[in-house]
Amino acid sequence: MVQTPVKMLERVEPPGPVGTHCILELYGCRSELLNNADYILRSLRNAAQRAGATFLKETFHCFEPQGVTALILLAESHISIHTWPESGYAAVDVFTCGDHTMPETACHFLTQAFESSQYSLHSLRRQPPQTITATARTPLVLAA
Amino acid sequence: MVQTPVKMLERVEPPGPVGTHCILELYGCRSELLNNADYILRSLRNAAQRAGATFLKETFHCFEPQGVTALILLAESHISIHTWPESGYAAVDVFTCGDHTMPETACHFLTQAFESSQYSLHSLRRQPPQTITATARTPLVLAA
Numbered sequence: 001m002v003q004t005p006v007k008m009l010e011r012v013e014p015p016g017p018v019g020t021h022c023i024l025e026l027y028g029c030r031s032e033l034l035n036n037a038d039y040i041l042r043s044l045r046n047a048a049q050r051a052g053a054t055f056l057k058e059t060f061h062c063f064e065p066q067g068v069t070a071l072i073l074l075a076e077s078h079i080s081i082h083t084w085p086e087s088g089y090a091a092v093d094v095f096t097c098g099d100h101t102m103p104e105t106a107c108h109f110l111t112q113a114f115e116s117s118q119y120s121l122h123s124l125r126r127q128p129p130q131t132i133t134a135t136a137r138t139p140l141v142l143a144a
Numbered sequence: 145m146v147q148t149p150v151k152m153l154e155r156v157e158p159p160g161p162v163g164t165h166c167i168l169e170l171y172g173c174r175s176e177l178l179n180n181a182d183y184i185l186r187s188l189r190n191a192a193q194r195a196g197a198t199f200l201k202e203t204f205h206c207f208e209p210q211g212v213t214a215l216i217l218l219a220e221s222h223i224s225i226h227t228w229p230e231s232g233y234a235a236v237d238v239f240t241c242g243d244h245t246m247p248e249t250a251c252h253f254l255t256q257a258f259e260s261s262q263y264s265l266h267s268l269r270r271q272p273p274q275t276i277t278a279t280a281r282t283p284l285v286l287a288a
Contacts, residue, residue, distance in 0.1 A: 019235060021167060021237070023165060023268060023270070025270065025271050025272075027273060056205050057203045057204075057205060058203065059201045059202065059203040059215065059217055060201075060217070061200050061201060061217055063219075069217055069221065069222065071203065071215045071217055071222055071224075073203055073204070073205055073213055073215055075207075077213065077224075077226055077235075078213065078215055078224050078226075080215075080221075080222050080224070080239070082221055082222075082239075082241070084272070087272070087273050088273075089272055089273050091163060091221075091239070091270050091272065093165070093237065093239065095224070095226075095235070095237070097226070120271065122268075124167060124266075126167070126169065126235050127169050127264065128169075128228070128231070128233055128235065129171060129231050129232075129233050132228050132230075132231045132233060
């Protein structure tokens with residue numbers, strides 16, 4: 001009996017959401033902007049929106065005598081900022097997953113928002129396993 | 145009249161706090177741990193403590209059907225984690241400032257906490273300007 005070769009279904013791994021982690025140094029910023037928590041949070045939310053990401057939650061802290069840390073949680077990951085108004089410096093990172101997001105756009109927006117005279121931006125590809133489905137996750141609204 | 149040269153005070157720039165940003169990929173983790181928000185938050189707080197950092201605030205979110213994002217705000221910067229329990233994967237970053245902190249120690253703790261079978265760790269030096277004083281900032285407890 002001649003065996004018919006079984007046709008194997010080719011398993012194509014989904015490409016997975018591309019995770020890009022941007023490390024941004026902002027120099028020469030306007031100091032008062034870096035000490036204004038309301039302005040900072042508003043700017044991060046705007047940056048997320050411009051990156052095509054979905055804002056979910058935030059937390060922040062003001063330091064003595066100056067400086068602010070703010071973290072915003074996105075459906076696609078997060079944005080953080082740590083500011084040193086006395087030096088016009090802010091350390092930022094923008095991490096987003098998914099092909100629809102543009103983390104570099106968020107970085108460029110923040111560069112302008114804080115009137116930075118000089119900046120450096122490094123974009124790193126995160127290395128998720130290929131088994132991560134390309135399907136976006138839904139934030140569970142009822143969760144804390 | 146012979147002018148006496150004015151002795152200029154030499155301005156010595158403080159070295160500034162060294163900012164280290166660790167990018168950690170955790171593979172082959174125990175899935176149920178990656179979907180347990182309480183365990184995740186506890187682990188991040190423990191990791192911060194082992195790094196010599198001071199926990200201040202946290203926020204987190206649970207995704208549908210699974211996965212957690214948690215951000216903890218430290219006096220010395222932050223730790224973030226984004227988990228994909230279905231793939232046993234977590235994307236972590238640990239950013240700390242100050243010579244007294246050991247972010248790699250936090251990373252190694254998290255590797256064990258989530259029973260990761262494989263991981264990759266990249267440590268980046270952040271580039272604050274030298275004008276940042278080496279003096280640690282005090283969190284303003286009264287702030288929101």
